[in-house]
Amino acid sequence: MRILSSDVHEHIGKEITVSGWLHKKRLLGGLTFISLRDRRGLVQIVIQNKDEVEKLRGMQIGTVLEVGGTVKDEPRAPGGAELHEATLTVLVPVTEEPPIEIDKPLSHKSDNLDTLFDYRVIGLRNLQEAKVFKIRAGLLKYLREFLTGQEFVEINTPKILAGATEGGAEVFKVDYFGREAVLAQSPQFYKQIMTGVFERVFEIAPAYRAELSATTRHVSEVTMLDIEMGFIDGHENVLDMVQDMTHYALTKTYEDFADELKSLNAPELVLTKKFPRYTVAEIHEMYTKATGTDTTKEKDMTPDEEKWICAYTKEHDGSEAVFVTHFPVEAMKFYHRVNPDDPSTVMWADLLFRGVEIATCPQRENNYEKLVEQMKKAGLDPEHPGYKYYLQAFKHGLPEHGGCGYGIDRLVQKTIGLANIKEAILFPRDINRLAP
Amino acid sequence: MRILSSDVHEHIGKEITVSGWLHKKRLLGGLTFISLRDRRGLVQIVIQNKDEVEKLRGMQIGTVLEVGGTVKDEPRAPGGAELHEATLTVLVPVTEEPPIEIDKPLSHKSDNLDTLFDYRVIGLRNLQEAKVFKIRAGLLKYLREFLTGQEFVEINTPKILAGATEGGAEVFKVDYFGREAVLAQSPQFYKQIMTGVFERVFEIAPAYRAELSATTRHVSEVTMLDIEMGFIDGHENVLDMVQDMTHYALTKTYEDFADELKSLNAPELVLTKKFPRYTVAEIHEMYTKATGTDTTKEKDMTPDEEKWICAYTKEHDGSEAVFVTHFPVEAMKFYHRVNPDDPSTVMWADLLFRGVEIATCPQRENNYEKLVEQMKKAGLDPEHPGYKYYLQAFKHGLPEHGGCGYGIDRLVQKTIGLANIKEAILFPRDINRLAP
Numbered sequence: 001m002r003i004l005s006s007d008v009h010e011h012i013g014k015e016i017t018v019s020g021w022l023h024k025k026r027l028l029g030g031l032t033f034i035s036l037r038d039r040r041g042l043v044q045i046v047i048q049n050k051d052e053v054e055k056l057r058g059m060q061i062g063t064v065l066e067v068g069g070t071v072k073d074e075p076r077a078p079g080g081a082e083l084h085e086a087t088l089t090v091l092v093p094v095t096e097e098p099p100i101e102i103d104k105p106l107s108h109k110s111d112n113l114d115t116l117f118d119y120r121v122i123g124l125r126n127l128q129e130a131k132v133f134k135i136r137a138g139l140l141k142y143l144r145e146f147l148t149g150q151e152f153v154e155i156n157t158p159k160i161l162a163g164a165t166e167g168g169a170e171v172f173k174v175d176y177f178g179r180e181a182v183l184a185q186s187p188q189f190y191k192q193i194m195t196g197v198f199e200r201v202f203e204i205a206p207a208y209r210a211e212l213s214a215t216t217r218h219v220s221e222v223t224m225l226d227i228e229m230g231f232i233d234g235h236e237n238v239l240d241m242v243q244d245m246t247h248y249a250l251t252k253t254y255e256d257f258a259d260e261l262k263s264l265n266a267p268e269l270v271l272t273k274k275f276p277r278y279t280v281a282e283i284h285e286m287y288t289k290a291t292g293t294d295t296t297k298e299k300d301m302t303p304d305e306e307k308w309i310c311a312y313t314k315e316h317d318g319s320e321a322v323f324v325t326h327f328p329v330e331a332m333k334f335y336h337r338v339n340p341d342d343p344s345t346v347m348w349a350d351l352l353f354r355g356v357e358i359a360t361c362p363q364r365e366n367n368y369e370k371l372v373e374q375m376k377k378a379g380l381d382p383e384h385p386g387y388k389y390y391l392q393a394f395k396h397g398l399p400e401h402g403g404c405g406y407g408i409d410r411l412v413q414k415t416i417g418l419a420n421i422k423e424a425i426l427f428p429r430d431i432n433r434l435a436p
Numbered sequence: 437m438r439i440l441s442s443d444v445h446e447h448i449g450k451e452i453t454v455s456g457w458l459h460k461k462r463l464l465g466g467l468t469f470i471s472l473r474d475r476r477g478l479v480q481i482v483i484q485n486k487d488e489v490e491k492l493r494g495m496q497i498g499t500v501l502e503v504g505g506t507v508k509d510e511p512r513a514p515g516g517a518e519l520h521e522a523t524l525t526v527l528v529p530v531t532e533e534p535p536i537e538i539d540k541p542l543s544h545k546s547d548n549l550d551t552l553f554d555y556r557v558i559g560l561r562n563l564q565e566a567k568v569f570k571i572r573a574g575l576l577k578y579l580r581e582f583l584t585g586q587e588f589v590e591i592n593t594p595k596i597l598a599g600a601t602e603g604g605a606e607v608f609k610v611d612y613f614g615r616e617a618v619l620a621q622s623p624q625f626y627k628q629i630m631t632g633v634f635e636r637v638f639e640i641a642p643a644y645r646a647e648l649s650a651t652t653r654h655v656s657e658v659t660m661l662d663i664e665m666g667f668i669d670g671h672e673n674v675l676d677m678v679q680d681m682t683h684y685a686l687t688k689t690y691e692d693f694a695d696e697l698k699s700l701n702a703p704e705l706v707l708t709k710k711f712p713r714y715t716v717a718e719i720h721e722m723y724t725k726a727t728g729t730d731t732t733k734e735k736d737m738t739p740d741e742e743k744w745i746c747a748y749t750k751e752h753d754g755s756e757a758v759f760v761t762h763f764p765v766e767a768m769k770f771y772h773r774v775n776p777d778d779p780s781t782v783m784w785a786d787l788l789f790r791g792v793e794i795a796t797c798p799q800r801e802n803n804y805e806k807l808v809e810q811m812k813k814a815g816l817d818p819e820h821p822g823y824k825y826y827l828q829a830f831k832h833g834l835p836e837h838g839g840c841g842y843g844i845d846r847l848v849q850k851t852i853g854l855a856n857i858k859e860a861i862l863f864p865r866d867i868n869r870l871a872p
Binding site: 121396 | 457496497527528532534561592598626642659829864872
């Protein structure tokens with residue numbers, strides 16, 4: 001029976017069998033030491049017998065092995081134990097050296113990302129690299145766990161759409177049986193429609209943006225968590241839900257993956273149960289006062305302000321997550337709800353975390369007539385077939401609702417402290433990269 | 437504070453507030469009765485006061501209401517209680533009649549599917565229709581729960597690919613910044629690559645097939661669960677895992693959604709812990725003997741045989757799920773593993789459930805040289821850029837592995853007993869339908 005690396009120390013004095021990939025090989029004091037990698041980590045193995053050592057001749061990192069041996073206590077080995085008197089079976093020989101070293105700390109910087117992704121298939125076998133994606137899976141699990149506990153129903157909505165429905169932004173075109181279709185930039189319309197059925201829905205799925213710029217923040221295929229909730233009693237309800245979900249997922253992940261996060265040099269988590277909330281106007285004023293750079297004439301937040309406010313709330317409010325509220329009406333999308341108490345602002349908040357926007361969390365306009373009016377004002381045609389079904393949901397009654405589009409890749413990036421969003425994605429896509 | 441429909445009976449004698457959608461309205465013995473729908477179900481409400489009744493004048497099904505009233509014991513009402521002396525607030529007026537009746541049992545048949553989907557946005561508000569998608573969300577939750585418990589790591593892989601990699605089958609083309617790309621038919625290559633990192637991975641994501649035929653089994657955008665596991669000790673390991681996962685998800689779902697499944701007239705679940713396994717050749721023989729139709733010359737299973745074997749195992753083995761093993765080598769894909777004990781068959785099994793194939797569960801060829809040879813034999817060029825990264829994973833060591841592509845839509849369809857796969861999808865896509 002195969003014993004996994006993390007269980008080896010439970011078998012001291014016994015003969016066991018392990019299997020995995022040859023991860024490292026070295027000669028030390030006349031003995032051959034190898035590290036074997038499996039899904040849980042590494043086992044250190046000492047090969048004393050010359051015939052057994054001979055089996056490794058020409059075998060490179062990546063060779064798949066089954067190894068028998070006796071477990072010895074060894075405090076310096078991973079897990080505090082190692083295998084002695086090893087006997088080897090080569091399951092899959094590898095005779096070519098790996099194109100990159102995989103037994104190294106995570107050292108990729110934004111300046112050698114092309115190398116990172118050219119050798120991604122092998123590079124992910126780096127234990128540090130793999131931790132990024134274990135943490136990612138953990139975050140996804142806890143986000144879903146929270147939402148399911150709050151009666152959000154998981155939905156799957158189509159990613160091939162009849163036409164550009166949100167207007168303006170760049171979309172990818174698909175040849176759909178000879179007709180032109182587009183790839184969904186978000187499940188916005190569908191999740192709003194679905195509040196009419198389940199009140200609360202969520203979806204975790206790919207979304208597509210034909211981003212022409214190659215920055216550290218943009219990729220053309222992202223994983224989005226989309227949430228929408230109906231029968232809210234004000235915009236604050238939406239922010240509370242997004243806040244509680246974020247707090248749950250982050251604290252759970254920091255508990256479960258404490259060792260992984262530490263070894264990746266992830267920052268300590270500084271978070272309050274209630275995230276601070278500031279209006280865009282307040283931040284402009286605070287930032288101008290603090291930095292001497294006048295942003296009070298700006299409508300939107302500047303990237304530097306996003307960084308600044310997160311640093312500020314970390315220090316003053318004890319939270320690296322902060323909501324920026326009351327965006328100016330000039331920046332609104334047609335389906336946002338204008339603030340009835342101040343029509344120069346819209347009921348739209350961004351969740352920032354460690355200097356970047358993780359989620360956009362607006363309340364929607366749920367009145368059919370007002371929505372049609374806002375569409376026309378935005379230069380859109382409510383009669384366009386792309387809007388027909390969407391408007392049907394409002395005509396037949398949608399309650400007050402709001403939600404968020406939550407960037408999973410950005411959350412992973414910022415949780416771990418990766419320089420580039422692409423490092424948080426297994427096989428990223430941008431204007432220059434379509435492989436692997 | 438808003439009380440949800442399922443909690444109303446806990447407040448007998450008290451004044452409470454509920455909110456939801458006007459679902460039904462009728463006059464009975466001089467009294468006005470309404471049903472209010474919320475995310476949990478229905479509340480029955482009696483309106484005695486004429487001024488309150490007047491507020492509903494012209495208000496159609498779908499109107500969003502907040503209703504105050506006193507809870508009375510009423511065994512004939514849903515939940516055993518109803519609201520009396522109701523006072524109404526119209527939150528969102530709806531003045532147009534719904535295009536279809538939503539307060540009816542689920543009656544759609546394959547012959548009026550176009551009507552079903554033309555009015556899908558409103559039709560999903562039918563309580564029966566909504567149950568289908570609650571059950572779907574439940575199945576997804578339990579599939580993930582099982583896999584996470586077995587150390588499968590969730591991955592997200594790109595759906596925009598550089599070129600058709602699996603050869604042959606119809607793919608959708610995407611204009612990727614002026615270059616031609618395609619939509620992924622499956623994450624096949626990526627999940628195999630990822631066994632080299634995590635041994636066990638899974639993904640639940642959309643997959644795309646440009647299906648030219650409009651049948652009850654085919655759609656162009658499906659939701660697939662893809663699983664892959666390394667360090668297997670024979671093909672049986674894969675089947676055991678898929679079997680245990682299916683057993684877990686189905687039994688849990690049948691427990692949790694017992695009422696919903698019953699009200700949808702879903703069949704009783706007939707399942708054994710160990711699913712019966714028959715070879716294709718055995719089934720040809722059994723079927724020929726039983727029906728008099730000779731299929732012994734057939735290579736693949738016929739659709740009628742798929743139905744027949746499921747009925748047979750239900751009766752004789754106590755299981756509606758059955759593995760069909762040892763597919764003939766003629767039907768293999770280049771990445772399948774040929775059966776070393778019988779080169780006329782391939783280590784590929786299908787999981788059938790209630791008459792259709794739910795999952796394809798092959799073992800893969802993990803030897804680099806053999807794989808390249810099989811590619812060439814299949815007429816594929818191993819030097820093609822689409823294969824470069826895939827082959828890299830093998831060259832640097834992949835253990836014996838296998839997995840499955842598991843159709844979520846088919847699973848939902850068959851669990852509930854829906855006639856057409858499209859009924860298991862919120863907003864299906866086929867050659868004729870790209871909206872809503």
